[in-house]
Amino acid sequence: MTELLKPQPQVGHPLIHGFVRSVRRFPSRTALEVGGASFTYESLGQIAGDIAATILDADPGANPLVAILAHRSLTAYAGVLGAHSAGKGYVPLKPKLPVERLSKMLIQSGSECVIVGEEALSILQGLLDTATKPLTILLPDAVDAGKFTVACPRHRFIAASKKLNPMPMPAAQDVDPDAVSHLLFTSGSTGDPKGVPVSQQNVTSYVSHVCERYGVRETDRFSQMFDMTFDLSVHDLFVCWERGACLCVVPEKSVMAPAKFIKDHELTMWFSVPSVIGFMAKMGMLKPGIFSSLRVSLFCGEPLPAAYAEAWQEAAPDSVIENLYGPTETTIAITGYRWDPIASPSACINGIVPIGWVFDHQDTCVIDQERNPVPTGERGELCLSGAQVTRGYWNNPARTAEQFIRLPASNGDDRVWYRTGDLVKQDESGCLYYLGRLDHQVKIRGYRVELQEIDFVLRKVSETEQVASVAWPVRNGIAEGVVAFICGACENNRPRILAHCRDVLPEYMVPRQLYFLDDWPLNSNGKTDRKKLVNLLETQGS
């Protein structure tokens, strides 16, 4: 092996270089297993090269982003690689999201080129009808685009039959380290999704650290559980391909409880939200030693209960278990805690596993309301800084200024810190303990949800100001869903309100129950008394 082909730290290089190096080192190893088909590094590289060439032909201008409307298909994964090979970032759009929400994301991103998988063709016309400018649509799975050309004459369609010379691998494009790798949208309190652009350097910093941390190698077999709209999917794709490993895409029908998939596919690297442990435990799937192939199990996206870590360790006795933590704004995960079956139970607070120590080359600070550091062991808001921390929100300077700050006691230190809104405490060893949120943000199955966004939708449809959504039920420290209270609207409107919520909100944000109240509980400040609403739910035992 030449020095050139050995894995090297990739900070400062385009993210795609990791995949390209794996194509050279392991051309015949499997890079991707999806929908019952396997693709080697060489074949996936060729497909991605085709897409890259088409992107550059169709969208050669300065627009930095390509949208990908696809889900758990070859086109979804080759589309990501194709976009990066063409020197562009990608904007994942999940076809199952409401069209209204997809439209907001597409328009906000400014993308002029969209890669569309076969699984999304049924919603394509509806989405294109909302476009504010002509778009170029790549249809790698369609032989003929005639139907769409007739129905949507404003837009240009390129079907698979229009073969271009593929891009040579490695990618010919130089990429600025600050260029956007991907643009993700999270729940926003104003009713619109909030864009978080994550740079090439943010991701290469993470990938470089994590590959070493877990000793990732070409024989590894990675789970791919997360939707591409969820930033944790970036770990699955790019950590796997950096070292020539195989990405095993869990089919939609298995995502809820993938025990059989883990066994059948002999996975070695697992990454999911902790809720999946709860689902599998409820279904009697976590037998002792059932996941003997796993050597690393990572959980992120919501608090990890100690009981879940214990259950998983029993099922995967040879696996390291780590609880990872990181907001989208700080790229995938930025702290980690390795579970120790003997020592860790006593380290948990309220039965929740610590979020651990910050990754190398990143930094933490715990501050009070005046933004001054708190003494060790005191509670405060967690702030993060370092190469993984993004630069701010997409086209939203006001929101950026609120969350990305300089600290007053920095003594000439001009670093920018991201305020997480997470309440933590840090012990003398630097270990961090998650204690809750400072605002109304909750996590539902790992998805970030601003309750105010749900309230915004409820106010509009029910035509009353007195609405409040609440994370409920909460078991083992994990919110399982959302319910909502409404005052001043007729209960007969329940079906209409729920139908509207389903039309505009992702499935995990739709209230599972609506409660219509005659009297609205207010606290001494005249604000909605959420504690009383929770008490109502507890009393009801719902």
Added chain:
Amino acid sequence: MVHEEELVAQIKDWVRSSPQATIPAKTVLTEETDLIASGILDSMGFIELLVFVESVTGQKIDLSGLDPGEFTSIQGLSRSIVNGSSKSA
């Protein structure tokens, strides 16, 4: 011991009456309908269905060795339970 047909009927009644279940417009609920893929239940709603099934069968759910695609329909779940995948509590 509960019979498969009996369990199918009980699950169907639960799905029709439970606040956790929503049958989308244009969706017909049959014994073969995938309750998750069709959007009738989310994953938490499905867990609540399992709690209901445990209560009527007196059996602890054990779906190990199965893929969710095999038991997310009313027919598939009933068959999985009755065919001995589950154990007495």
